[in-house]
Amino acid sequence: MRVLVIEDDAETASFIDRGLTEEGYAVDVCGSSRDGILAASSNTYDVIVFDRLLPGMDGMDAVRVLRASQVETPILMLTALDGIDDRVAGLEAGADDYMVKPFAFVELHARLRALARRQPLVTDEVVLEAGGVTLNRAKRTVIRDGVQLELLPREFEILDILLSNQGQLVTRTMLLDKVWGYAFDPKTSLVQTHVSRLRTKIDKPFDKELIRTVRGSGYMLCADE
Amino acid sequence: MNKILKSTVFRLTLRSSLVFLLIIVCMGWLLGMSFLWELDDNTLLEQEERVQWLTEIYQEDGLHGIREEFGDPEETIWDEDHAFFMLTEEGFAVLLLSADNESLFGFPALRGMSADWTSLSFFDDEEHLEVRVLQQRFSDGASMSVGQARSDEYFFVSETMQTGFFWLCVIVLPLAIVIGLILSRKVYRRLNELVLVAEEIGHGSLDQRAPLQGKNDEFDRLASTMNAMLDRIQSLHLNLETASAGMAHDLKTPLSRLSNRMQLLQQDKDDPAALGQHLQVAQAQLHQITNTLHNLLRLSEIESGQRRERFIELDVSAVISDVLDSYEPVFTDAGRTLQVSLVPGIRMRGDADLLVQMLTNLLENSIEHGRPGGRTWVRLQGARDGCVLQVGDDGPGVPDAEQSRIFERFFRGDISRGAPGNGLGLSIVKAVCELHGGSVALLEQHTGAVFDCHFPPAA
Numbered sequence: 001m002r003v004l005v006i007e008d009d010a011e012t013a014s015f016i017d018r019g020l021t022e023e024g025y026a027v028d029v030c031g032s033s034r035d036g037i038l039a040a041s042s043n044t045y046d047v048i049v050f051d052r053l054l055p056g057m058d059g060m061d062a063v064r065v066l067r068a069s070q071v072e073t074p075i076l077m078l079t080a081l082d083g084i085d086d087r088v089a090g091l092e093a094g095a096d097d098y099m100v101k102p103f104a105f106v107e108l109h110a111r112l113r114a115l116a117r118r119q120p121l122v123t124d125e126v127v128l129e130a131g132g133v134t135l136n137r138a139k140r141t142v143i144r145d146g147v148q149l150e151l152l153p154r155e156f157e158i159l160d161i162l163l164s165n166q167g168q169l170v171t172r173t174m175l176l177d178k179v180w181g182y183a184f185d186p187k188t189s190l191v192q193t194h195v196s197r198l199r200t201k202i203d204k205p206f207d208k209e210l211i212r213t214v215r216g217s218g219y220m221l222c223a224d225e
Numbered sequence: 226m227n228k229i230l231k232s233t234v235f236r237l238t239l240r241s242s243l244v245f246l247l248i249i250v251c252m253g254w255l256l257g258m259s260f261l262w263e264l265d266d267n268t269l270l271e272q273e274e275r276v277q278w279l280t281e282i283y284q285e286d287g288l289h290g291i292r293e294e295f296g297d298p299e300e301t302i303w304d305e306d307h308a309f310f311m312l313t314e315e316g317f318a319v320l321l322l323s324a325d326n327e328s329l330f331g332f333p334a335l336r337g338m339s340a341d342w343t344s345l346s347f348f349d350d351e352e353h354l355e356v357r358v359l360q361q362r363f364s365d366g367a368s369m370s371v372g373q374a375r376s377d378e379y380f381f382v383s384e385t386m387q388t389g390f391f392w393l394c395v396i397v398l399p400l401a402i403v404i405g406l407i408l409s410r411k412v413y414r415r416l417n418e419l420v421l422v423a424e425e426i427g428h429g430s431l432d433q434r435a436p437l438q439g440k441n442d443e444f445d446r447l448a449s450t451m452n453a454m455l456d457r458i459q460s461l462h463l464n465l466e467t468a469s470a471g472m473a474h475d476l477k478t479p480l481s482r483l484s485n486r487m488q489l490l491q492q493d494k495d496d497p498a499a500l501g502q503h504l505q506v507a508q509a510q511l512h513q514i515t516n517t518l519h520n521l522l523r524l525s526e527i528e529s530g531q532r533r534e535r536f537i538e539l540d541v542s543a544v545i546s547d548v549l550d551s552y553e554p555v556f557t558d559a560g561r562t563l564q565v566s567l568v569p570g571i572r573m574r575g576d577a578d579l580l581v582q583m584l585t586n587l588l589e590n591s592i593e594h595g596r597p598g599g600r601t602w603v604r605l606q607g608a609r610d611g612c613v614l615q616v617g618d619d620g621p622g623v624p625d626a627e628q629s630r631i632f633e634r635f636f637r638g639d640i641s642r643g644a645p646g647n648g649l650g651l652s653i654v655k656a657v658c659e660l661h662g663g664s665v666a667l668l669e670q671h672t673g674a675v676f677d678c679h680f681p682p683a684a
Binding site: 082083084085100102104152154180181182183184185186187188189190193194196197216 | 505508511515516519520522523526532535550551552554555558559578579581582585588589592593
């Protein structure tokens, strides 16, 4: 997988570079939006990490420029700014995901993988399937091994996200972002509680456990083994 | 003194007195002049009548008739004495000239005088009279001049006018200066009090207040406005101080713990099990620091009021119900009961994200501080002036001494300093309520902690 990192802070850039290289990715690092836009439009990447505050040009404008010049590569925007509307503004500018510094590398990695899987301009599938679980987005039904399961809306959405990223880590923050849309971090175990409810419905009655906890980070849905 | 002379009040008083004086003088002058003109006009009428009367006599009885009329057939030409007597007592004098311009009767000095007022001297310039002469020529070539003396009244009025104006100026001008001084000194004194207070405040003693005289005049209004402003500034200042102190404490504590942890890492670098544990703790401490900063930024963002521009009309019942659906299992897992009673369809203008954060802060507060196995309730109902959201629990509640402070930034009941959270949760609740034009209150005389959030209606 090829990743472009546009980040002017050398320490953060090398932190991301080192981590991704260890994961076996090819990483290019640019220090300014100008170089970044140039690199992004002349090479093909699977995903771009874009810092929000860059010398020369606001990252938000840079993303707009990229989108305007038909670059459809998924973009993850990084920011030290954390206003309530910044996230929405970033997504409106054309970024696909938004993350606030400081961040854990696991979180970045999980999000990048989720983004890279999402092929640009491909319509979302209606039916998701893994390990005997079938989720129909249109009918809003979930069937495991021929048994229809009654899920609450939140549980359905969590399962949807886990299925779309099967075999990959989905962090708690990602779930909080995508299922609840909360831009703040609740003190309580909101995500854990709902995931465990989901588990009692989808895993407990069956032999094999599909949803696994990745300690300290999040969850993973594994169909194989 | 110099300050008083330069003061606005003094200059204004002086200026308005001068304008006033000018107006009075102008009006008086106009009035006097029109009176004098009227007076002259009357004497002219009198003089014309006199000319006509004498003309009639002359035409009927000739020179003889005129002499008879003045009652003295012998004396034909008047000397100065007689003429002066006639002009002052009777108000007029006469001169009759023959066809070849010889004085036949009367006062010869009238000869050649004009129909305008002319000054006539008597007794070697001792006495003066102003005399106007009208002339009448007869068919036999003779002519008659009738001289009219200006009335005493005229001189009296014009004299009075002049002295009046003179004294007016002499009295009014110094009086204006004196009044101006007195007025501006009074104003200066009141203002000076305020200036002194402002100066002291400028030098840092924020607890100074402007004195009130209880007269409810403009100075009292200024002073009380100033005092209200100062109260607000002082409370903000105090907030800032406690916030800075709280922030210093809340950041320094985890930072120093983190620093300790780093030293432990150094010490235990050969023990992988210990290393793993240290790292985990260090991560948690960093998370707490970031979280505090995040909440602090969020709080100032809310308090800045900019979010108000993004307000939309929303179904607050639906927003709250959605949050409660998510939190219900959390309460169950914590071994607590969540009782919900929402009146559906209540609408208000607001920001859904912030309302959600506000409610979760209250709910988490209740989970954290409530009694184990206890009950939490959330009620939403319409009120006369908007709606009320109540979040309460049957836990130990808030000690009386702390009730007034729980909404302050970084305030935490002292026992819970070590517990998670950063003392900003309720500050955010309060800020969100106030951003929406509402208020939040901790109900007193209640077992447990019961918070009432009032919101104004949608329209």
